[in-house]
Structures are given as C-alpha cells and as structure tokens.
Amino acid sequence: MPDAAGLPVAMLSFAHTHAHGYARQVQENPRTRIAVVWDEDPTRGAEAAQRYGVPFAPRLEEALAHPEVRGVVCDAPSSLHTEVLVAAARAGKHLFTEKVLALTVAECDRILEAARAAGVRLVVSMPQLCEPATRWAKAALDQGLFGQVTAIRTRVGHSAALDRWFPADSWFGDAARAGGGALMDLGCHPVYRMRHLMGEPKSVMARMTNVSGSYPIDDNGMVLLEFAGGALGVIEASWVQRGGPEGVAIYGTKGWALIDYPGAPIQCGGEAFTAAHGGRLVPGNLPKPWRSPLQQWVEAVLDGTEPDLRPEWGRHLTEIMQGAYLSDRERREVRWPIV
16 A cells, blocks of 8 residues: 555665665655665764664664565665665565666575565666667667667766775775676666667676776776677776767667767667668657656555566676676686576
8 A cells, every 4th residue: 555655765775876866866756755774884874864864773674674664775785785685575675776786696586586475576776778769779679670780889987996986995996895896887887778778698708907006996897798690799887087978889780870979869870760861860759768767666666567677687787797707707708698
C-alpha cells in the first residue's frame, strides 16, 4: 500500500560522490522521504543524518529493522554492495543502488537471487539509458537502419586525477574497495550504454595505465569489445583529460550517427537516413526520455510498474568490467561467458 507521507527510505552510506544528489532526489520527490541513515563511516553518517533531520543507525541491521523503512538507496563503496544489498533484500526492502551493482558476476548473481527470492524491486542507476538520443539509437539499431554495424566508439573523461578531486585515502583510489579507477568509475556510463546498444560481446581486451600518479589505481583506460558479426566497440575512460566530446559514434554498412556530440543531439547520414531527409540531418522528433532511474524505482515500488532499467543490466555491466580488468591484468583477450 502507498505510504501517506511518502515511501520511507534508508540512505545506506554517503561514500559515493553522488550520494547527496540521491538524497536530494528522495527529499524533493513528494512520494518519498528519508527515514534513517546508516554509514560504514559513523562520523560521516551522523553528519548526514543531522543534515537531513533523521536518526542515524550505527549498525546496518538497525537501519534495516527500522519500523517504517520499505526501501534503501545504496551509495556504499562498491566492495560493500553485495553485503549491503543482500542484507536489505533479505529484510524485505526494495533496492536502489549506484553503479556498479557489484564487483564480480558471482556477486551480482547473489544480489539478483536475493531480490528475486524476497520479491523486492531492484534498480541500478544508469541515467544515460534514459536519454532520448540513446533511445533513438537503440531503435535505429533494432530496425537495422545502420545495416551491418562495423564500429561503435564512445569516451568519457575529466581531470579528477590531474586535479586530485579525491582525498589521498579515498576509497575511489583503493582497488580493493572500488574494484578499479577511471574505467570502473566514469567508464560505467559508456560501458552500460554500449552493452545496451550492441548486446552481449564475444570478447574483450583492455589496457589501463596510471598517468598522474595521484592515486594507486588506473586513471586512463581503453577497452576493445568484439560483437557478433565482426563489429568492434571502443570505450575510453580517463581521469587525466581536460574534457572533450563524449558522445557515441556508430558506423555501419548503410549509415552512421554521432550521438550527443557538440552542436546537436544526433547527426547521421548514409542511405538509411538520406532517402527521407536528403542528406546529413539532425532528427527533431526524438523518443521521449525514460523517467529518471530513481523515479522508475519509486513507481515500481508504489505502483507496481515495470522499470525500464532491468535488474539484469547491472550484471551485464559487471561482466564487461570484470572481463576488462582481467584482460588488463593478464594481458590477454577474455571471451564470454564471464564467470
């Protein structure tokens, strides 16, 4: 049954950079409210609880036993996701989590099984899949408008390591807690978007380097994916760049598209697109965006709707990440399935 005063949510950790952003979304949504805060760092957790005017639970079990809580928002270090999310599912709480779902496929499977067994909703935050341009590209690919896809490229980069955005002891720079650096952090977005657009890869090769020396973890990386039919996908993720275009480029035997590059949401050309438009174009009628990841979760919990962001997509993201870091570590191609 809907809660008259809003869905009561436990904020589980403020470790992640975006944690306060999610807390604001919970606060500002008329259908949700923060009921309690837990954090593996008691000082940080107590400060957050005071900021939002709610109780602080020093133990995870105490937060999950809170009499009002029906759902949790997890922003803990990635290495804690399995412990936190499995415990929350077993306590009957609905799950919203920052990416990545977990550091290994095996851990993802534990979380997914716990959620299924408990009958609770699980949404992993993948905001770029909600964007109109991504939805347009997915529909065009599914309709075969590019012909046989031969290449897809995407990148994301900023100056986090160059400018030392994180404290020296931050978990973002600790491989054991974060699972990886620039690729695991920023790279999640191009990885999950490419996986959504292209489907399951056949293999992955990756190389990561440390350019800045700011943190003992990769701050610069590239991933090469091979897909069925011979298509190749290139993903770049970096903490040692000063910006630049971060769109997706798709090339096929019948057409091409640049998505989210400066100047227009989409530019495209080739025989698939010129018949109706007479050349290079900027489509004006894009699909509507999906609701935000958090809103999808709220509506799934309160209204029983199916989220557009499927729980198994969190596993798909981790598959590529696990394979990429294994490839870099062992200097070899890694083939599917990833286990």
